[in-house]
Amino acid sequence: MKTEQMNFDRIILHCDLNNFFASVECVLNPELKDKCIAVCGSEADRRGIVLAKNEKAKACGVVTAEPIWKARQKCPSLVTVPPHHSLYHEYSKKVQEIYYRFTDQVEPFSIDECYLDVTGSTALFGNGEQIAYSIKETVKEELGLTISAGVSFCKIFAKLGSDMKKPDAVTCITKENFREKVWGLSAGELMGVGRASFEKLKDYGICTIGDLAAADENLMQRLLGVNGVQLKQYANGIDDREVAKYGDYEAPKSIGHGMTTPADLTDNDSVWKVILSLSAEIGSRLWDECLSASGVCISIKDNMMKTVSYRQKLANPTQSPTVIANAAREVFCQKHKWQHGIRTVTVTAVDLVDSDCFCMPDMFGDYIKDEKHEKIDSVVDALRRKYGNDSVKNAVLIEDVGHEKHDEA
Ligand SMILES: [Mg+2]
Numbered sequence: 272m273k274t275e276q277m278n279f280d281r282i283i284l285h286c287d288l289n290n291f292f293a294s295v296e297c298v299l300n301p302e303l304k305d306k307c308i309a310v311c312g313s314e315a316d317r318r319g320i321v322l323a324k325n326e327k328a329k330a331c332g333v334v335t336a337e338p339i340w341k342a343r344q345k346c347p348s349l350v351t352v353p354p355h356h357s358l359y360h361e362y363s364k365k366v367q368e369i370y371y372r373f374t375d376q377v378e379p380f381s382i383d384e385c386y387l388d389v390t391g392s393t394a395l396f397g398n399g400e401q402i403a404y405s406i407k408e409t410v411k412e413e414l415g416l417t418i419s420a421g422v423s424f425c426k427i428f429a430k431l432g433s434d435m436k437k438p439d440a441v442t443c444i445t446k447e448n449f450r451e452k453v454w455g456l457s458a459g460e461l462m463g464v465g466r467a468s469f470e471k472l473k474d475y476g477i478c479t480i481g482d483l484a485a486a487d488e489n490l491m492q493r494l495l496g497v498n499g500v501q502l503k504q505y506a507n508g509i510d511d512r513e514v515a516k517y518g519d520y521e522a523p524k525s526i527g528h529g530m531t532t533p534a535d536l537t538d539n540d541s542v543w544k545v546i547l548s549l550s551a552e553i554g555s556r557l558w559d560e561c562l563s564a565s566g567v568c569i570s571i572k573d574n575m576m577k578t579v580s581y582r583q584k585l586a587n588p589t590q591s592p593t594v595i596a597n598a599a600r601e602v603f604c605q606k607h608k609w610q611h612g613i614r615t616v617t618v619t620a621v622d623l624v625d626s627d628c629f630c631m632p633d634m635f636g637d638y639i640k641d642e643k644h645e646k647i648d649s650v651v652d653a654l655r656r657k658y659g660n661d662s663v664k665n666a667v668l669i670e671d672v673g674h675e676k677h678d679e680a
Pocket residue numbers: 287288289290291383384
């Protein structure tokens with residue numbers, strides 16, 4: 272292995288556990304290791320879908336988000352296992368404990384991904400590439416899991432690097448080699464370029480990350496707003512985002528999304544469209560964090576800048592966007608007294624609990640109906656992840672509301 276000379280201001284790693292859910296299942300049940308396995312939603316009906324798969328299943332063509340029956344057609348020997356979220360949480364924590372041996376700057380990005388800033392660790396552990404290899408080997412030895420690591424001078428390229436070679440690999444992207452290594456890749460590979468944005472960019476001949484780096488700033492602004500300008504900077508390796516320090520990151524107590532609409536909303540129906548869109552994103556975030564919401568809060572800011580909030584307890588903790596959206600609509604329609612047009616709507620999932628927490632179904636809650644929603648939502652969510660946020664929308668959303676979104680976690 273040739274160690275590349277790295278002349279970094281900062282050394283940032285992005286470590287991504289490979290096929291995380293499926294890998295944990297194999298560690299706990301080594302018999303599965305040599306089989307094609309998929310972690311799947313409920314299989315009782317034909318709507319169950321693949322949530323994660325191991326390399327062997329991947330080699331047979333099994334893909335995330337496809338129905339189990341379809342995966343079985345490609346891979347008749349496929350073994351399916353139900354998800355165990357609390358175990359994934361536990362392993363995620365164990366992996367992070369290993370990361371913390373190398374630096375105190377560890378920032379979880381999702382249950383199976385972390386950014387690490389190891390700039391201050393080189394005296395003890397060697398250069399960035401050597402640290403990445405040490406971490407990778409330690410995780411493999413102690414936990415039986417593999418990771419892909421990207422090593423770079425900024426978050427955006429560290430993240431890109433971890434995707435470039437996997438599983439069980441290290442990719443270094445330096446200030447010297449990033450043009451050669453990165454610019455030839457499809458622009459769709461860059462974090463922040465969703466499918467819809469990518470389609471738009473392609474219409475203007477912006478196909479690769481190199482095209483993005485060279486794109487006219489005004490054009491980017493016009494096509495994708497501030498996000499477009501930022502993407503151009505990212506493609507040039509301009510990314511000052513820091514990696515959070517130890518203790519800075521904690522699991523969110525609530526997860527919310529807000530949207531400011533270009534024109535005032537004046538009726539329940541248009542508010543409903545916004546609620547649906549916001550709830551879809553909240554559902555994805557809850558899934559990422561392995562959390563469920565026990566309550567929903569909807570806040571409204573009217574065109575007189577007055578804000579009101581309504582809160583609703585849920586019968587059962589849920590990750591379901593549909594259940595969250597319905598609760599938000601219900602409480603809004605019950606309590607809101609229309610006086611002025613509405614400018615901003617924020618939906619927040621509150622009273623979050625671990626997804627595996629088994630709560631007694633409320634006798635009066637429509638538990639069965641909720642479960643059905645979960646299945647539909649998980650299909651929608653998986654498709655969104657695969658094809659981008661705009662690929663699957665509730666029918667009512669097809670007509671685009673046009674909006675500016677903001678996080679309120
Ligand atoms: Mg992963």
